[in-house]
Structure formats: structure tokens, C-alpha cells
Amino acid sequence: MKINEIVSFLETIAPASLQESYDNAGLLTGSASWECTGIITTLDATEVIVDEAIKNNCNLIVAHHPVIFGGLKSITGKNYVEQTVIKAIKNDIAIYAIHTNLDNVINGVNGKIADKLELINRSILSPKKNNLKRLVTFAPVDHAEKVRAAIFAAGGGHVGNYSECSFNINGEGTFLANEGTDPFIGKIGERHTEPEVRIEIIFPEWIEKAVIAAMKTAHPYEEVAYDIINLDNMHQDIGSGLVGELPAAIDETSFLKQLKQVFGLSVIKHTGLTGKAVKKVALCGGAGSFLIGAATAAGADFYITGDIKYHEFFDANNRLVIADIGHYESEQFTIDLLFDILTEKFPNFAVLKTGVKTNPVHYFL
Structure with missing residues (x-):
């Protein structure tokens, strides 16, 4: 290999x-x-x-x-x-x-940490924009399902926990096949009108080549009309950090003891305890001070990361506990x-x- x-x-x-x-x-x-x-x-x-x-x-x-x-x-x-x-x-x-x-995929570095803490109801702490695109193409009615299925098989059409998502509109397409063409339907030199389906499917930008190749292979037309549109939408499974919940709330001291055990720590640097139960936990492997605000906005009770500077500990402001467990330790x-x-x-x-x-x-x- x-x-x-x-x-x-x-x-x-x-x-x-x-x-x-x-x-x-x-x-x-x-x-x-x-x-x-x-x-x-x-x-x-x-x-x-x-x-x-x-x-x-x-x-x-x-x-x-x-x-x-x-x-x-x-x-x-x-x-x-x-x-x-x-x-x-x-x-x-x-x-x-x-x-x-x-780091930026939900089942990556942070997903592994969440596994160790047995967190449930997980989501990306700070989702990223500009990772989604929309494909728009047009297929004859009798071939639309074949084209859709090929795009789905290539990875298109995923929205959250749903798959094979598409939007379809029936309409009419026209074209005139010129000399040197080999049209699937219609005659050379005559304008043809064909009942078609407009198919719209979202896909992550990194599979664009595979999606286009699958569409062209499945499509019956010699020349395939399609548009690729960049989307500003957040990709909910792509981004920085992760937030989830413990199966059951525990007190802060017990959670700190759990952290020591799970990560094999001899010491934990942390902000003052708030006296609240710990249920929602945010985390970021490695250097994660840039996500303190996101952890606070998410309503986390604890934020676990590494490489927190002295003045950054003040950002907890008694709203959550920031635990710096070390860079290596968080990513081990x-x-x-x-x-x-x-x-x-x-x-x-x-x-x-x-x-x-x-x-x-x-x-x-």
C-alpha cells in the first residue's frame, strides 16, 4: 500500500x-x-x-x-x-x-475527549461558515432520480442528521443541438423543448469534484448544465471546540476529581468554583482560550482546554469554571x-x- x-x-x-x-x-x-x-x-x-x-x-x-x-x-x-x-x-x-x-470535525480531537468524559447531546461549540455549497442542475424527468441518487452516493444532500435532502421543481428546458453534437434527445438543427426537473442539493465544499463527477456520469445529456453556489450557512458538524452534557449533573469538586482521573493529571489550574452543579461541559483540545466567550455563551458550567494565560482566567467572571489541564494532556x-x-x-x-x-x-x- x-x-x-x-x-x-x-x-x-x-x-x-x-x-x-x-x-x-x-x-x-x-x-x-x-x-x-x-x-x-x-x-x-x-x-x-x-x-x-x-x-x-x-x-x-x-x-x-x-x-x-x-x-x-x-x-x-x-x-x-x-x-x-x-x-x-x-x-x-x-x-x-x-x-x-x-480539530475542526465533530468526531475528531474534541470528539475523542468527549468520549472519555461520556458527554451526550454534543454539538460544535463554534461552527464555521463558508464550508457548504449548493449544486443546481437540470435533468429530464425520467432520469432525475438517477442523477439525484448519484449525487447522494457521492456525499451530497446531508443536512444535520438528515441525508438524501434535495429540492426539486418541474419545468421545461430548451436547447438547439448544433453540428458536431450527439444529442441524447432532439434533432440536430432543431430547437427542442424537454420536460425537466431542477434539482438543488447542498454538499460540503471538499467533495465538490466527486459530486460533479457523479452528476455528469449519471446524467444522460452530452453537455450538462449546472451551477455551483457558495453558501454562507454554518456547517453544524465543522468548527472549533465542542459542547455536550454529562449523563447526570455532579458537583464541581467531583467533576474536577473525574478530570484528574480520566486525563491522568497530578494538578489542574482552574478558576474559582461557582457553587453550581456541572451538567453542560464545553471543551477544546490544545490551546483554546479563544473559545472562552463561546463556552460562556453556550451556557457551559465548565470549560476544559489548555494554555490559558493569567489574565484570560478573569474572563470566567464567575459564570463558569475554566479548567486548564495542559496542552498535551488535553490532546493525548x-x-x-x-x-x-x-x-x-x-x-x-x-x-x-x-x-x-x-x-x-x-x-x-
């Missing part, structure tokens, strides 16, 4: 187009055309992870964090980034990062998430979880 097959599959789970503008997700070293000998999943791609890959005969590292984040003006080994890149290139190790695109289960995704898809292929804890932060107790 080639590395490209693995990358293509991962990008059906977390499309590359969903990464933030500042991010650098994707294949960072190596070639997509290489035969893959094995995969190691990790949070960070560091030199010791490359050593682990070499030892286990794995030539693909699938990491959450991109080891190359900014531009490299030289590669001399002066820091951990350059050391990692040099070792990976010298040993033909491919590094693939699946970062904010995996991403290693398991990637392992599970890959082993389910490729059950007979060598996929390993790293045995290295890459957290650069230590605590003296």
Missing part, C-alpha cells in the same frame, strides 16, 4: 481544506508514492519518534502537530525541528500532520483516535501507537 492511499483516506476523515490558515497540516517529509512499511501514530513528531519508527520498520509517522510549522530558511540541525527533519529525510521516513483539520487521546481510525480501515496493516510521551512540560510535586 502506498502512502498516498493512507493520506487520501485520512483526508476523507479530516479534509485538508478544513485546516486553519496559519496551519501546516499535510505531508511534511517523504513521498506519497512510497510503499508504506508501517505507521506510527503520535501527538508530536520529534527525533525520538523518528528513531522509534526506524526501530519498528515504519516509514510513515502520522502526527497531530506539524513539526514544520513556520518556514525553514536553513536545515542545519540547530533545533529540534531541523534535527527531526534531517533524521526523517536521511532515513526515508515520511511525516504526515493532521492538525487543525482534525488523539494518538488513540488516529490508531483506531487507521486500524479500522486497514485491519491487516502494521499500525502502532507511539510508546514515547512527547510532552515537553514536567511538574515537580
Whole structure:
């Protein structure tokens, strides 16, 4: 199996187009055309992870964090980034990062955290705009269902928990087939009027090519008329953070103890307790201070994330509890998430979880 097959599959789970503008997700070293000998999943791609890959005969590292984040003006080994890149290139190790695109899908990084906390009634905390498009096309009445079915099979027509959604209007289409054409109906040189169905279907922007290809394959016309319209609608399953509910409300101290147990924490930084029961929980793996306002607006009792600065703790304003559990600690289960995704898809292929804890932060107790 080639590395490209693995990358293509991962990008059906977390499309590359969903990464933030500042991010650098994707294949960072190596070639997509290489035969893959094995995969190691990790949070960070560091030199010791490359050593682990070499030892286990794995030539693909699938990491959450991109080891190359900014531009490299030289590669001399002066820091951990350059050391990692040099070792990976010298040993033909491919590094693939699946970062904010995996953060921005509901069953990604934050979905895994929610699984660990057993949250129910989940939704995206801050849904994103401009990820939806509408296809409008026109098909002969007797072929409309075939065209619709092909678009649905390609992934179009999903609205929330509903699938195969479309809007259809009957009307008439006209065309005149000129010399050199091979019309499905009508005669060359004569204007033809045909009863047609106008079909409108919404789809996520990252499957546009597949949707158009499926429509054209199923459509009987030699030249297919269609429009693609960009929508400003929010995609309810795409965006930052996640909010859900505990199966049953508990007191704040008990919830803090639960956090320590689930995440294996020795310490939690948090704002003052409010004295309210904890039912609604918002979360964001990694650095999530930018979502404090969204967590408050969602009516969350607790907001769990990492990398909160001193003054940002004041933003709780006694309306919720902000718990900073650490960047690595909040995202540690991403290693398991990637392992599970890959082993389910490729059950007979060598996929390993790293045995290295890459957290650069230590605590003296």
C-alpha cells in the first residue's frame, strides 16, 4: 500500500481544506508514492519518534502537530525541528500532520475527549461558515432520480442528521443541438423543448469534484448544465471546540476529581468554583482560550482546554469554571483516535501507537 492511499483516506476523515490558515497540516517529509512499511501514530513528531519508527520498520509517522510549522530558511540541525527533519529525510521516513483539520470535525480531537468524559447531546461549540455549497442542475424527468441518487452516493444532500435532502421543481428546458453534437434527445438543427426537473442539493465544499463527477456520469445529456453556489450557512458538524452534557449533573469538586482521573493529571489550574452543579461541559483540545466567550455563551458550567494565560482566567467572571489541564494532556487521546481510525480501515496493516510521551512540560510535586 502506498502512502498516498493512507493520506487520501485520512483526508476523507479530516479534509485538508478544513485546516486553519496559519496551519501546516499535510505531508511534511517523504513521498506519497512510497510503499508504506508501517505507521506510527503520535501527538508530536520529534527525533525520538523518528528513531522509534526506524526501530519498528515504519516509514510513515502520522502526527497531530506539524513539526514544520513556520518556514525553514536553513536545515542545519540547530533545533529540534531541523534535527527531526534531517533524521526523517536521511532515513526515508515520511511525516504526515493532521492538525487543525482534525480539530475542526465533530468526531475528531474534541470528539475523542468527549468520549472519555461520556458527554451526550454534543454539538460544535463554534461552527464555521463558508464550508457548504449548493449544486443546481437540470435533468429530464425520467432520469432525475438517477442523477439525484448519484449525487447522494457521492456525499451530497446531508443536512444535520438528515441525508438524501434535495429540492426539486418541474419545468421545461430548451436547447438547439448544433453540428458536431450527439444529442441524447432532439434533432440536430432543431430547437427542442424537454420536460425537466431542477434539482438543488447542498454538499460540503471538499467533495465538490466527486459530486460533479457523479452528476455528469449519471446524467444522460452530452453537455450538462449546472451551477455551483457558495453558501454562507454554518456547517453544524465543522468548527472549533465542542459542547455536550454529562449523563447526570455532579458537583464541581467531583467533576474536577473525574478530570484528574480520566486525563491522568497530578494538578489542574482552574478558576474559582461557582457553587453550581456541572451538567453542560464545553471543551477544546490544545490551546483554546479563544473559545472562552463561546463556552460562556453556550451556557457551559465548565470549560476544559489548555494554555490559558493569567489574565484570560478573569474572563470566567464567575459564570463558569475554566479548567486548564495542559496542552498535551488535553490532546493525548488523539494518538488513540488516529490508531483506531487507521486500524479500522486497514485491519491487516502494521499500525502502532507511539510508546514515547512527547510532552515537553514536567511538574515537580
